[in-house]
């Protein structure tokens with residue numbers, strides 16, 4: 386298993402937020418994590434990224450124990466909804482930032498950034514500053530900036546929550562295309578049932594700090610706890626002639 390989490394726990398002021406949580410994920414797959422506000426999703430991602438310290442349990446990536454490692458040493462990227470771009474850098478500068486830190490030659494950076502700009506459908510926007518972009522464009526830049534460095538693991542925290550339905554749908558497609566192309570393994574946290582089903586190769590439901598991962602999507606669709614059934618019943622009730 387590429388990502389292996391065992392019995393992970395975290396409390397804040399005596400409140401148990403992540404409760405003996407275990408999960409495993411194969412390389413190049415996406416696990417969607419669906420859960421209500423406050424159930425501990427962000428805390429889980431921060432523990433994996435090394436931005437919070439676990440009270441108990443272990444996190445291994447590709448067999449390597451993450452305990453005591455800094456976020457940079459983990460080579461895990463955590464991307465959240467309002468992820469800020471560097472305001473003083475252009476789109477190009479933002480996307481290439483991580484490559485520059487890796488001291489990659491300027492001509493290679495230019496080539497990779499140009500390709501990423503094309504793939505993100507941001508042609509003609511490369512020299513703009515972040516404040517000159519729309520919300521959806523900014524989101525695409527931060528997504529490109531994250532994946533161009535080929536992180537071992539990409540953690541997405543409700544990344545498309547602020548986007549309108551159409552833009553969100555296009556971002557979901559783009560995310561699927563680019564994670565496949567760049568060989569990214571990811572965890573995708575969302576409140577949105579449909580998004581969880583669309584984005585995940587595997588799906589997990591988080592409740593009060595515990596996570597249940599459904600190995601078969603059918604099991605997820607059929608479990609009354611996931612809310613899929615009540616959603617279907619709602620739409621069916623609207624289609625009844627006497628509504």
Ligand SMILES: Nc1ncnc2c1ncn2[C@@H]1O[C@H](COP(=O)(O)OP(=O)(O)OP(=O)(O)O)[C@@H](O)[C@H]1O
Nearest residue numbers: 397398402420421422423424425426427428429576
């Ligand atoms: N640093 C902290 N100190 C104290 N309590 C915290 C801290 N971080 C999170 N919490 C608490 O942990 C609980 C879970 O928060 P978390 O952000 O993980 O939830 P979430 O599932 O991501 O919610 P949302 O979907 O609303 O973002 C909340 O009750 C929150 O108040």
